[in-house]
Amino acid sequence: GAVVSQHPSWVICKSGTSVKIECRSLDFQATTMFWYRQFPKQSLMLMATSNEGSKATYEQGVEKDKFLINHASLTLSTLTVTSAHPEDSSFYICSARGTGRETQYFGPGTRLLVL
């Protein structure tokens, strides 16, 4: 149980385009989802927290207009990187947490390369 998927697993896009990444909880309802960014050989940096049906809460320094997060259902959250630039290239990981649960379950990650 507690499986989280992400799609796509990797994406290459041109600078200036937008990219959408999906995060799904497959066997539980995720009231809260988290989006992280990870640079090579580094730890995870929390970008934002999203609760189903409400606006995401962004961490300090994260541009909310650049990283659009939508958590429209209890099993799906999306992260859209708008007008992507090469510096947005990174590994993006989502996690999900169910109601009353304290544990986050992580997706397999999405590697984004912006050319």
Added chain:
Amino acid sequence: AQSVTQPDIHITVSEGASLELRCNYSYGATPYLFWYVQSPGQGLQLLLKYFSGDTLVQGIKGFEAEFKRSQSSFNLRKPSVHWSDAAEYFCAVGPPSNTGKLIFGQGTTLQVKP
């Protein structure tokens, strides 16, 4: 300030040897504690967690961890390492509430020698 420290950036052990990965935290209250493992290019898999109760917790893949309140530590151990254990290990702490925000350590890379 809240923080998690994994003092060892890189550890190499021989297959079959024992392993201990260190984790120290700084937190206002006793947090929830987690160990995750990440294989190259993959997401994180939960190894074990501590919320309360018995301070020695058992996890998957033969791992265990011990919470020591006096030392603010939550070290991960395995008695006999397998080559497949080579990966990146992250210690994380979270608030004993429903907010769920985790603070991660910098990670320890485990290399296993044959």
